Each structure stands twice: as C-alpha cells, then as structure tokens.
Amino acid sequence: MLASLATMAAMPLWLPAGPGGVDDIVLAIVLTPLLWAVPFFYACLEPELPRCAAVLAALTLGQGLLVAVTMG
DSSP: OHHHHHHHHHHHHHSOOOTTSOOOHHHHHHTHHHHHHHHHHHHHHOSOHHHHHHHHHHHHHHHHHHHHHHHO
16 A cells, blocks of 8 residues: 555656646546555565565655655
8 A cells, every 4th residue: 555655646756747737646646546456466466475575665665765855
C-alpha cells in the first residue's frame, strides 16, 4: 500500500505535462488501482519474501525521496 501511494504521489513529477501545461495528476489518480494491484500481486507471486520486501521498500523510499527533494 505504501509503495503504491508513494508512486502515485511521485507520478506528477516524472510524467510529462499535458498539452494545456497542467501536470497529469488525473492520470495518477486514475491509475491508482493498477498502482495498487502490481505491488500486491508481485508480493503474492514472489517466492522469496525477503527479496520482495526489499524491492518494495526500495521502490517506496525512492519515490518518497523524489517527492521530498522536489517539495523541500
């Protein structure tokens, strides 16, 4: 859940701006179910749980760091 929320929060930073010059925040909100489903099914299907936890933690920290650097 944290990985998907961090990715959704960081999506406007790495998505290109729309034709009207507006950040694509709507795309991040619309893709939220997909952003939740991918880490969930990865966690369910990964045979090595420690590796799964490390990948999801790195993803969450990376996206969170991107947001923190941009905001701060």
